[in-house]
Amino acid sequence: xxxxxxxxxxxxxxxxxxxxxxxxxxxxxxxxxxxxxxxxxxxxxxxxxxxxxxxxxxxxxxxxxxxxxxxxxxxxxxxxxxxxxxxxxxxxxxxxxxxxxxxxxxxxxxxxxxxxxxxxxxxxxxxxxxxxxxxxxxxxxxxxxxxxxxxxxxxxxxxxxxxxxxxxxxxxxxxxxxxxxxxxxxxxxxxxxxxxxxxxxxxxxxxxxxxxxxxxxxxxxxxxxxxxxxxxxxxxxxxxxxxxxxxxxxxxxxxxxxxxxxxxxxxxx
Amino acid sequence: xxxxxxxxxxxxxxxxxxxxxxxxxxxxxxxxxxxxxxxxxxxxxxxxxxxxxxxxxxxxxxxxxxxxxxxxxxxxxxxxxxxxxxxxxxxxxxxxxxxxxxxxxxxxxxxxxxxxxxxx
Numbered sequence: 080x081x082x083x084x085x086x087x088x089x090x091x092x093x094x095x096x097x098x099x100x101x102x103x104x105x106x107x108x109x110x111x112x113x114x115x116x117x118x119x120x121x122x123x124x125x126x127x128x129x130x131x132x133x134x135x136x137x138x139x140x141x142x143x144x145x146x147x148x149x150x151x152x153x154x155x156x157x158x159x160x161x162x163x164x165x166x167x168x169x170x171x172x173x174x175x176x177x178x179x180x181x182x183x184x185x186x187x188x189x190x191x192x193x194x195x196x197x198x199x200x201x202x203x204x205x206x207x208x209x210x211x212x213x214x215x216x217x218x219x220x221x222x223x224x225x226x227x228x229x230x231x232x233x234x235x236x237x238x239x240x241x242x243x244x245x246x247x248x249x250x251x252x253x254x255x256x257x258x259x260x261x262x263x264x265x266x267x268x269x270x271x272x273x274x275x276x277x278x279x280x281x282x283x284x285x286x287x288x289x290x291x292x293x294x295x296x297x298x299x300x301x302x303x304x305x306x307x308x309x310x311x312x313x314x315x316x317x318x319x320x321x322x323x324x325x326x327x328x329x330x331x332x333x334x335x336x337x338x339x340x341x342x343x344x345x346x347x348x
Numbered sequence: 349x350x351x352x353x354x355x356x357x358x359x360x361x362x363x364x365x366x367x368x369x370x371x372x373x374x375x376x377x378x379x380x381x382x383x384x385x386x387x388x389x390x391x392x393x394x395x396x397x398x399x400x401x402x403x404x405x406x407x408x409x410x411x412x413x414x415x416x417x418x419x420x421x422x423x424x425x426x427x428x429x430x431x432x433x434x435x436x437x438x439x440x441x442x443x444x445x446x447x448x449x450x451x452x453x454x455x456x457x458x459x460x461x462x463x464x465x466x467x468x
Contacts, residue, residue, distance in 0.1 A: 105445055106384055113424035114460045330459065340456050344418040345445045346384050347411035348377065 104348040111339040118288060118298050118334050125235035126159040126335075127291065129228065130167035131284070132215045132241040134206035139316045141242040142166060145284065148324055149238065149331070158336045162232050169239065173215035176224070209283070212241045219287050222294035229291025236335075237289040240299075244320055248278045249307060279307035280316065282323035286331060300334060302327040376406035383415060395419050410439035414446045417453070426457050 120126075128149045133141035146166045153161045206212055218224065225237060257271040281303070288298040304323040308314050329338060383398030396419045402412035417432035433450040440446060 106388070108384075108387060108418070110418060110422040112421050112426075112456050114456070115424070333459075340459075342452055342456070344421070344449050344452065346387065346415045346418060347443075347445060348381055348384065 106346045106348075107343050108346050109341065110344050111341050114333055114338045114340060116333060116336050116338075117300075120159065120236055120335055123234075123236040123291070124160055125162055125233060126153060127162040127164065127228070127232050127235040127237050128153070128166075129237050129239045130169045131239060132169050132173060132212055132218070133244070134170075134211065139244055139320050141244045141320070142169070144317075144320060145242050145324070148321075148328075152328055152332065153335075156332060156336065158332065159236065162235055164232065167228070167239075169218060170215060172224075173218040176218055176221060206243050206245065208245070209243065212243060216241065219289075219296065224294070225289045225291070226294030229289075229294060232291065234291040236297075237291050238286060239289060240285040240287040242285075243281070243283040244316075244323075245281055246278065246316075247281050247305065247307070248276070248310075250274070250276045253277070276310040277307040278310050279305060279314075280319040280323065281305040282320065282327075284324075284327070286334070288334070298334065300331070302330065372406045373409065376402040376409045376412060379405065380409070380412050380415060383419075387415075387419065392419050392422050396423070408439060410436045410443060410446065413439065414443075414449060418449060421453055421456070426453075426460055429453060430457060 128146050131142045131145050133145070143166060150161050150163070153159065219239065225239075228237060229235065251274070252272045253275050254270050254272050256268045258266060259269050260266055282305070283301065283303045285299065285301040287296055288300075289295065290297050304326050306319050306323055329340075332338060379398045379402035383395040383402065386392075386398065387395035396416065399412050399416040399419060402409060403416060406412065413432045413436035417429045417436060420426070420429035420432060430453070433446070433453060436446045437443070437450060
């Protein structure tokens with residue numbers, strides 16, 4: 080190849096690269112998408128995270144931990160004035176409330192009374208699925224009770240609900256990536272399907288927003304998050320609880336205040 | 349009129365149409381590029397104006413609709429953003445960058461639309 084032809088080929092290559100760059104010209108840009116709150120809380124100046132129906136599972140007191148976490152998150156974000164009061168023992172209150180409602184007026188009432196969720200009153204029940212929570216949920220519809228709580232705390236927005244945090248086990252095929260090397264020593268990553276025993280936790284909180292002025296439910300929101308680890312991995316339940324709560328906190332906060340979601344998009348020419 | 353004249357006439361009409369189209373695309377491209385410059389400085393409303401102009405000048409310019417969608421998304425105008433992304437994808441269904449933007453947008457939009465949770 081002569082010097083001239085090399086020069087021609089070089090120029091042509093440069094032109095081709097420039098043309099390709101022009102064809103695929105793009106710019107990445109950071110954006111912040113504002114998401115409007117789901118609930119209009121302008122009528123409230125104070126918020127009371129009252130407590131949650133939650134059982135005793137895996138060394139995590141889901142009631143206390145959820146109350147503590149939500150209060151601190153709301154304080155950090157400056158969303159309304161957070162009332163710092165004792166957490167309501169909702170499970171006990173629901174049990175008492177249920178007892179009052181189904182007080183046996185006749186001796187054979189036992190035969191028609193729905194079975195009580197927990198026989199041993201000194202031991203907190205263990206909740207493994209949604210059905211276990213059902214016997215206590217009437218407390219959320221008790222307008223008089225919540226109105227009374229509202230009056231006690233100067234009519235705030237009350238947040239209550241139920242938190243199911245339970246262990247789970249699952250086995251089956253999972254896809255994972257594996258490094259392989261070809262005869263020339265070149266590395267590549269290929270997907271491999273492997274049978275695995277996995278265990279972890281499921282977190283299913285239901286947040287109920289109650290108007291402290293009337294005792295009526297304004298909004299209900301249910302989330303579900305789960306995490307699974309290799310069966311041999313020992314992960315503390317509390318770490319898993321916080322990891323799962325961390326995933327759904329933005330959505331919880333977005334119920335009360337506008338959120339900005341950061342991301343990157345591509346602008347084209 | 350002979351067949352030769354007809355062919356010449358058609359070719360001239362085609363050439364003049366393609367010149368008009370090239371002019372339109374050139375004008376629209378200027379608006380798009382200026383829009384990108386101002387968006388990078390955070391002047392998103394001006395960028396929207398520029399990209400809307402570009403889309404008016406050349407309604408087949410997918411980049412203008414893509415950029416407009418990004419700007420609407422940034423301004424929280426999610427319904428308009430969806431419309432603009434869908435227009436961009438209709439114009440260029442195989443454009444991976446527009447598709448990627450749209451997929452990211454959908455995640456946020458779905459979250460915003462999830463107004464009510466399930467009742468206990």
